[in-house]
Amino acid sequence: MRKYLLTPGPTYIPSLIREVLAKEIIHHRTQEFRDILKEVHQNLKKIFCTENPVIIFTSSGTGAMEAAVSNFLSYKGKVIVINGGKFGQRWKEIAQSYKLEIVEYKFNWGEVPSLEVLDELLKKNKDVKAIFTTLCETSTGTVYDIKEIASLVKDKDILLVVDAISGLGQDELLTDEWGVDVVVGASQKGLMLPPGLSFISVSPKAERFMNSSDLPKYYFDLKKALKSYFNNDTPFTPSVSLIIALKIALEMMMKEGIKQRWKKFSFLASATRNAALSLGLTLFSKRPSNSVTAINVPSGIKAGDLVKLLRKKYKISIAQGQAEFKDRIFRIAHMGAIDRDDLTVCFSFLEKSLEELGYKNFEKGISSKIIQETPDV
Numbered sequence: 001m002r003k004y005l006l007t008p009g010p011t012y013i014p015s016l017i018r019e020v021l022a023k024e025i026i027h028h029r030t031q032e033f034r035d036i037l038k039e040v041h042q043n044l045k046k047i048f049c050t051e052n053p054v055i056i057f058t059s060s061g062t063g064a065m066e067a068a069v070s071n072f073l074s075y076k077g078k079v080i081v082i083n084g085g086k087f088g089q090r091w092k093e094i095a096q097s098y099k100l101e102i103v104e105y106k107f108n109w110g111e112v113p114s115l116e117v118l119d120e121l122l123k124k125n126k127d128v129k130a131i132f133t134t135l136c137e138t139s140t141g142t143v144y145d146i147k148e149i150a151s152l153v154k155d156k157d158i159l160l161v162v163d164a165i166s167g168l169g170q171d172e173l174l175t176d177e178w179g180v181d182v183v184v185g186a187s188q189k190g191l192m193l194p195p196g197l198s199f200i201s202v203s204p205k206a207e208r209f210m211n212s213s214d215l216p217k218y219y220f221d222l223k224k225a226l227k228s229y230f231n232n233d234t235p236f237t238p239s240v241s242l243i244i245a246l247k248i249a250l251e252m253m254m255k256e257g258i259k260q261r262w263k264k265f266s267f268l269a270s271a272t273r274n275a276a277l278s279l280g281l282t283l284f285s286k287r288p289s290n291s292v293t294a295i296n297v298p299s300g301i302k303a304g305d306l307v308k309l310l311r312k313k314y315k316i317s318i319a320q321g322q323a324e325f326k327d328r329i330f331r332i333a334h335m336g337a338i339d340r341d342d343l344t345v346c347f348s349f350l351e352k353s354l355e356e357l358g359y360k361n362f363e364k365g366i367s368s369k370i371i372q373e374t375p376d377v
Contacts, residue, residue, distance in 0.1 A: 003315040006346050008138050008166055008292040009189040011336040014252070017192060020245045028240050029233075036247050038232040043250035047168065047191075047258055048183055048201045050175040055225045056246075057198045058239040061165035061186030062090065064198035067220035068161050068182050069094045072209040073129055076101055080121055080131045082113050082149075086139035086322045087163055091132040098215050103128065109325060110140045110294070112287045115148050122152060129209070130159040136167030139322045141294030141331055142285040143171050147178045154179035159206055165189060165198075169253065170265035170291040170335050181206040187242060190291070192249045192336040196242050202226070265290040268334040268343065271374035275347050275367035279354070284329045291335045294321070298359040302327040306353055314349040344371045 005012045013021075026032055037056075044054040057063050069091075073079065078101040081092045088106075095102050103125050105113060113133070122128060131153060136143050146162055153160050161182040164173055168183075169190025175183050180203075187197035202210070202222060210222055224235040253261060269290040273283060276295045284294035297303045303320040304327050310316040321329035332346060347367040354360075 003317065004342055004345055005317050006333050006338060006342060007317050007319045008331055008333040008335065009186070010195055011189055011192065011333060012338055012342070013194065014192055014337045016252070017245050017248055020248050021194070021241055023241075023244075025240050026244075028238055033240065034232040036244055037234070040243060040247050040250060041229065041232065043247075043254055044199060047250065047253060048175050048185070048199070049173060049177070049258070050183070050201050050203075052176070052201050052203050053226060053229050054199050054201045055222060055229055056234070056238065056243065057200070057220065057225070058196060058237070058242075059198045060195055061163075061184060061198045063220060064184040064186070064200040065090065065163060066094050067200055067217070067222060068132075068184055069098055069100070070215045070217040070220060071213055071222040072159055072161070072182065072206055073098070073100060074212065074214045075099060077129045078103065078125060078127050080105060080118070080125070080128055082118070082131065082133035082144070083107075084111060084113065084140065084142065084144075085109050085134070085137035087134050087137055087165070091134075091163065095132065110142060110284045110286055112142060112144055113149070115145075115152065118149065119152055122156075122158075128158055130161055132161045133163070134167075135162050135164040135173055136171050136289040136291045138166040138292060138331075139325075140285050141289050141292045142287050143167060143289040143291075144287075146173060146180060150178040150180055159209055166335070167289060167291050169258070169261060170269075171289055172262050175201060187246065190335045191246065192252070193242060193245055196239050197246060262290070265334055267374055268338075268340060269293060271340070271371050272332060272334055272343055275343070275370045278366045278370055279351065279362040284325075292331050292333045294329050294331045296329055297327070298354070298361070301354070301357050301359060303330045305357060306330055309353045309356065310349060314353065316346050316349050318346065340371060340374055340376075344368050347371055
């Protein structure tokens with residue numbers, strides 16, 4: 001039986017990309033690799049919707065998150081951290097590790113930041129240097145209104161830094177048009193690759209902040225990275241095979257078009273939500289993402305038991321909740337190479353698993369039917 005991977009990272013890797021990863025490695029200090037890197041740099045800009053440099057690090061997404069803190073701020077600098085889930089909390093923890101002064105805007109998981117509250121925080125803290133937030137808060141399946149958040153700081157001497165690790169490729173993000181200064185991404189979600197690469201875009205405003213930063217950095221030093229970037233090179237040994245595979249993944253995405261992908265995943269996300277509702281289930285997020293859907297488990301069932309049953313018996317991997325919601329919600333991804341057929345199979349076995357755990361308040365086959373009837377975009 002085939003295994004289905006519908007977790008919000010890592011996600012399914014298409015066969016074409018797996019074939020590229022199996023090929024012989026090449027040396028990275030060669031013109032051959034520099035030509036690959038040049039193409040990758042250009043196509044990453046298109047995915048990030050920016051004309052600014054997009055730096056590649058050999059790390060998980062958290063490495064680029066740390067780079068986004070250490071490269072643009074100075075000792076005891078004041079920042080606002082928008083914290084509505086596990087990865088907003090991560091921004092806070094990274095900022096704490098660099099001894100920054102943190103103004104935390106914390107709200108309930110599944111909800112979204114209020115622009116009015118954020119505007120008041122900015123008025124009360126006129127010495128704020130940066131705002132750290134997420135595009136898609138993966139732990140809750142919630143997408144934030146980055147366009148509106150950006151409008152609050154676009155003309156101020158404040159950086160807007162966005163974790164788009166899970167949302168990139170599915171949730172709309174117009175980096176330059178909206179005025180987002182720094183965007184962080186990673187390879188193992190919308191980009192259809194294994195974990196191991198992270199990305200960070202750098203606006204001219206962010207580069208100005210970078211030049212005055214006094215926080216410690218070495219491996220994640222963006223000055224070093226930018227110097228190499230403009231020569232289509234890297235300051236340290238890159239993950240050669242992953243970057244070659246990234247070239248293919250980006251070509252696949254470019255062939256489809258980023259706006260078309262946004263549209264496709266909007267349809268798949270809507271179908272996923274409708275399928276969950278058809279089973280009598282409820283959604284966790286007040287503003288659901290196009291990358292991942294968080295669903296409340298029925299009363300009397302633990303999310304961990306549901307996830308384990310799907311994985312062990314039916315070879316379907318989804319994710320349970322995190323922190324205090326570990327056994328209260330489960331999450332189904334629709335990102336990267338995940339398609340309608342994957343979701344159809346997932347929901348057919350989700351129905352079986354719910355029945356086995358004692359929940360039968362639905363018409364058999366209804367959720368898969370809804371997914372299958374979703375039109376191709």
